[in-house]
Amino acid sequence: MGLLLLSNEVDQLVVTENVSDTAVQLRALYHLSVELSALRSLGSVLKTALKHCLDLTGSQFGFIGLITADKTAIDVVEVQGFHPAREFYDHFRVIPLRPNLFSRVVLENVSVRTENALTDPRRVGQPQGHPGVKTFLGVPLRIREVPIGMIGVANRHLDYEVEHEHLLMTYAAQVAIVIRNAQLYEELVAAKADLEQKVAHRTHELQKAQEALAQKAAQLRQLFNETVDIQEAERQRIAQDMHDGINQLLIGAMLELKSGRERLAVGNLGQADNSLQAVQGILRNVETEIKRVIYDLRPPTLDALGLVSELRRYIQDFKQYTNLNCTVNIKGKSVRLPGQVEVSIYRLLQEALQNIYSHASAHRVRITICFTENDLELSVCDDGIGFDLNAVEQINSRHFGLITMRERAKSLNGRLSIRTQPGQGTSITLSVPLQPGHPKEN
Ligand SMILES: Nc1ncnc2c1ncn2[C@@H]1O[C@H](COP(=O)(O)OP(=O)(O)OP(=O)(O)O)[C@@H](O)[C@H]1O
Ligand SMILES: [Mg+2]
Secondary structure, eight states: OOEEEOOSOGGGOOEEESOOOHHHHHHHHHHHHHHHHTOOSHHHHHHHHHHHHHHHHTOSEEEEEEEOTTSSEEEEEEEESSOOOHHHHHHHSEEEOOSSTTTHHHHTTOOEEESOTTTOTTOOOOOTTSOOOOSEEEEEEEETTEEEEEEEEEOOSSOOOHHHHHHHHHHHHHHHHHHHHHHHHHHHHHHHHHHHHHHHHHHHHHHHHHHHHHHHHHHHHHHHHHHHHHHHHHHHHHHHHIIIIIIHHHHHHHHHHHHHHHHHHTTOHHHHHHHHHHHHHHHHHHHHHHHHHHHHHSOHHHHHHOHHHHHHHHHHHHHHHHOOEEEEEEESOOBOOOHHHHHHHHHHHHHHHHHIIIIIOOSEEEEEEEEOSSEEEEEEEEOSOOOOHHHHTSTTOOOOHHHHHHHHHHHTTOEEEEEEOTTSOEEEEEEEEOOTTOOBOO
């Protein structure tokens, strides 16, 4: 029995019996393939391909199924000539691959043709609601001989002939390639979208990092200006101290010496001695005053006695001065650190305690200094009112204590962690790595 395609206009393909015209068939297939290969989206490829298959074979309905990723089932991705209800389709669109009339097509990678599916011994039945299948033709969709799915057509009013089978096989070879291309194209589009999303995400992150950097730079600029101001104020204060304290005392001493000499000159030894004693007293005051100024600049006993002793002394003074309940706990064997490192740690503790005194309304303060093999950890915890760290660390903040602490920690290659919340107290921990070979403190 032959097959004639009366028109090479793809939409009007009509299949008749009796006459075989290979040239017409080839032309029709060519047109179908051209139309098919112009399509990009998988959805339109499937729609157009199945429509052509129904037209080519004069079938009542048909489907295209693709093997699922786990290769255990066929996913019916396109159905035509039968309009299943949504629930029916959702429920039956994935058909497990079992040896039956349909699945043989992909399991055995062969075409299957039957004149009566109802009586075919390979049949296993069909779900309720599915239109009755009588004549059936199924061909595999293959890429390099390996099946990726199948095309099934059914209910041609006459039997499917071997020509239908060949025609559908030839067309299926084209369809498989176009489906694969469409799949690859969709994967490419998805990969591109994914990449674009990642790029957008990275750009956003970069922007945020740049903003954070700009914020940090602004803070540092502010800090620098503030440091210059503080330095200037400190110089002024020292000059004032020298002028009002030491200078005045020295002037007093000189006047007293002058009067002592005058008393000596007139032989008034007793009064001359009084003057000398007064000068001695004044010079003692000068000495105390100079010590105070020097101490403010840099605690002199830090170098001599070491960090732990100096911290203890400072905490003791702080306790007396503030009446706060402070406990100090030293753990591990203390070691000496380079002078600048010890000063930085000392200043950091000063700032932490000053903050507690000025802001925390705390009752108890717990200070722990812990020396381990590799680092020194200083933590200062209070049970005060706590604060909103993010808000305080915002740009344009006029507070420099915490920023300076962070900068100090960084310059020591250390880490500073500030844990606080309004109403929850504050805990500040500095951790500084110990260089190998730091001498042990006595
Ligand atoms: N232990 C604490 N308990 C409660 N609030 C604190 C504590 N430490 C810091 N704060 C809050 O954090 C803010 C910032 O502290 P920071 O030391 O940076 O600045 P400051 O003390 O206000 O001023 P300065 O620049 O003179 O140190 C404080 O104003 C205070 O509100
Ligand atoms: Mg402060």
